[in-house]
Amino acid sequence: MDIVIIGSGNVATHLATALNEHHNIVSVYSRTIKNAEILAGKINSKATDNLKELPSKADVYIISVKDDAVSRISEELPDLKGIIVHTAGSIPIDVLKKHPEHGVFYPFQTFSKNKALDFSSIPVLIEANNSETLQSLKDLASSITGKIYEVSSTQRLMLHISAVFACNFVNHFYFIAESILIKAGLPFELLLPLIDETAHKVHASSPSAVQTGPASRNDKNTVQKHLKILQNLGENDLAELYERISKEITELHHHKKK
Amino acid sequence: MDIVIIGSGNVATHLATALNEHHNIVSVYSRTIKNAEILAGKINSKATDNLKELPSKADVYIISVKDDAVSRISEELPDLKGIIVHTAGSIPIDVLKKHPEHGVFYPFQTFSKNKALDFSSIPVLIEANNSETLQSLKDLASSITGKIYEVSSTQRLMLHISAVFACNFVNHFYFIAESILIKAGLPFELLLPLIDETAHKVHASSPSAVQTGPASRNDKNTVQKHLKILQNLGENDLAELYERISKEITELHHHKKK
Numbered sequence: 001m002d003i004v005i006i007g008s009g010n011v012a013t014h015l016a017t018a019l020n021e022h023h024n025i026v027s028v029y030s031r032t033i034k035n036a037e038i039l040a041g042k043i044n045s046k047a048t049d050n051l052k053e054l055p056s057k058a059d060v061y062i063i064s065v066k067d068d069a070v071s072r073i074s075e076e077l078p079d080l081k082g083i084i085v086h087t088a089g090s091i092p093i094d095v096l097k098k099h100p101e102h103g104v105f106y107p108f109q110t111f112s113k114n115k116a117l118d119f120s121s122i123p124v125l126i127e128a129n130n131s132e133t134l135q136s137l138k139d140l141a142s143s144i145t146g147k148i149y150e151v152s153s154t155q156r157l158m159l160h161i162s163a164v165f166a167c168n169f170v171n172h173f174y175f176i177a178e179s180i181l182i183k184a185g186l187p188f189e190l191l192l193p194l195i196d197e198t199a200h201k202v203h204a205s206s207p208s209a210v211q212t213g214p215a216s217r218n219d220k221n222t223v224q225k226h227l228k229i230l231q232n233l234g235e236n237d238l239a240e241l242y243e244r245i246s247k248e249i250t251e252l253h254h255h256k257k258k
Numbered sequence: 259m260d261i262v263i264i265g266s267g268n269v270a271t272h273l274a275t276a277l278n279e280h281h282n283i284v285s286v287y288s289r290t291i292k293n294a295e296i297l298a299g300k301i302n303s304k305a306t307d308n309l310k311e312l313p314s315k316a317d318v319y320i321i322s323v324k325d326d327a328v329s330r331i332s333e334e335l336p337d338l339k340g341i342i343v344h345t346a347g348s349i350p351i352d353v354l355k356k357h358p359e360h361g362v363f364y365p366f367q368t369f370s371k372n373k374a375l376d377f378s379s380i381p382v383l384i385e386a387n388n389s390e391t392l393q394s395l396k397d398l399a400s401s402i403t404g405k406i407y408e409v410s411s412t413q414r415l416m417l418h419i420s421a422v423f424a425c426n427f428v429n430h431f432y433f434i435a436e437s438i439l440i441k442a443g444l445p446f447e448l449l450l451p452l453i454d455e456t457a458h459k460v461h462a463s464s465p466s467a468v469q470t471g472p473a474s475r476n477d478k479n480t481v482q483k484h485l486k487i488l489q490n491l492g493e494n495d496l497a498e499l500y501e502r503i504s505k506e507i508t509e510l511h512h513h514k515k516k
Contacts, residue, residue, distance in 0.1 A: 162436075192461055210429065221325065
C-alpha cells in the first residue's frame with residue numbers, strides 16, 4: 001500500500017519504520033519540517049510541513065500526533081480518497097467522520113524514540129466506519145503483527161486507562177523506588193530481578209492471585225515500620241500514598257476473613 | 259555446609275531447594291509438622307515441629323518465617339554453635355543478638371510457591387555481626403548466586419520499602435488495570451507486551467527518563483476524559499488515585515517549565 005504518515009513523534013516513528021518494511025511510505029508530514037525530514041530520511045520518504053501538499057492518492061493516511069491535535073489535523077486535511085486513521089487511545093473514531101473511509105489503528109505499546117521494538121508482538125487495535133475499511137486495516141495490521149484486535153472507541157478508551165495504571169503509573173512507582181534507593185545509597189539495579197519477576201508472574205496468573213508483600217499478609221508491624229521510615233525521611237506524601245495503597249491491598253486480600 | 263531451615267513458606271522453600279543443590283539440609287522446622295514434612299520431602303531432609311529437637315551442630319540455621327515471628331523463634335532456639343540468620347527485609351540483625359554468630363541472608367525477589375526460579379540471578383543481601391561470619395555467609399551465598407551485596411539493616415529496610423512500591427504496589431496496579439479491562443470486556447493479555455516493555459525499559463534508563471503517558475505530557479484533556487470515565491463507572495476511589503498520581507507525574511515532568 002501507499003501510506004502517508006502525519007506526525008513524527010515516538011508512535012509515528014516506530015509505526016513508519018515497521019510499515020516501511022512491507023509498504024511504500026510516500027510522504028511524512030510534521031508541522032516542523034526538520035522533524036518530518038528526520039523521519040523521512042530514515043525511511044527514504046519525502047517530507048512536508050504542509051497538509052495541502054500531501055499526495056492525494058495514497059491508500060492510507062495515518063494521523064499519529066498528540067491526542068488533542070488529531071481533530072484539528074483531520075479538519076485541515078483536504079478531501080482524500082484513501083482511508084484516514086488515527087493512532088490515539090483516547091480519541092473516538094468520530095473525529096474523523098468528515099472522511100468517507102476512516103478508522104483507528106492503535107498500536108498498544110509504550111514507545112521510546114531511540115529504542116527498537118519487535119513490532120510482531122505488539123497488539124494493534126483497529127476500528128473502522130465500514131466493513132471494507134475494516135478489512136483493509138486488518139490487512140495492513142497483519143503485515144506488521146500477528147496480534148490484531150477489533151475494539152470499539154469506548155473499549156479503546158478503557159484500555160487506555162488500564163494502560164495508564166499498568167505502564168505510566170507503574171513506571172512512576174519504579175521512579176519512587178529509585179528515589180528511596182538513592183537515599184539508601186543503593187543501586188537501582190538491585191530491583192531489576194524483582195521488577196522483571198513481578199511482570200513475568202502475571203503472564204501465567206491473575207495479578208490478584210500473585211499479590212505478595214506486607215499489606216497482603218496484613219502484616220501491620222511492617223507496614224507501620226515502613227510508614228515511620230518514610231516520615232522520618234521527610235517523605236510525608238509518599239507515606240500517605242503507601243498507607244492508602246496498602247489499605248486497599250489489605251482490604252482486597254483479607255475481605256474474606258472479615 | 260550442614261544447614262537447618264526454620265520455616266516452610268515461599269522463601270524457605272525456594273531457598274532450601276537452591277541450597278540443597280550444593281549443601282546438606284539436615285532438618286526442616288515448621289510449627290505445623292505437615293508443612294515441615296512437605297518441604298523436607300522435596301529435598302530429602304528430616305522434618306520437625308520442635309525447635310528443641312533441631313540438630314545442634316549444623317553450620318547455619320536459616321530462620322525464614324513471617325517477619326513478626328523472627329524475634330520469637332530466635333529467643334526460643336536453644337544455644338547453638340552455628341551461624342543463625344534470618345531472611346527478613348524489615349527486621350534488623352539485632353533481634354538475633356543472643357546468638358554468638360548471627361547475620362541476615364535476604365534473597366531479594368518475590369517468590370511464588372509453585373513457580374520455579376533461577377536463583378543465580380537473584381541478589382542476596384547479607385549482613386553479619388563479625389567479619390568471619392560475614393565471610394561464611396558470602397561463601398554460602400556464592401554457592402547459589404553471583405549477586406551478593408553487603409547491606410546494613412537500615413539499608414535493607416529502605417530496600418524493602420522500595421520493593422513494596424516496585425513489586426507489591428505495581429502488582430496492585432496490574433490488578434486495577436485488569437479490573438478495568440474486565441469491565442470493558444477485553445482480555446488482560448492485551449496488556450502483557452506493554453507491561454513487559456515498561457519493565458524492560460528501566461534496565462537501560464532511569465524511570466524518570468522514560469516516563470510516558472498523558473500526565474507526563476501534561477495532556478489535561480486526556481486526563482480529564484479518563485477521570486470522567488472512571489467516575490461514570492462508579493470508581494470514585496480509582497478516579498481519585500488516578501488524579502493524585504497524575505498530578506505527581508505532571509509536577510515531576512513539567513517542573514522546569516513552571
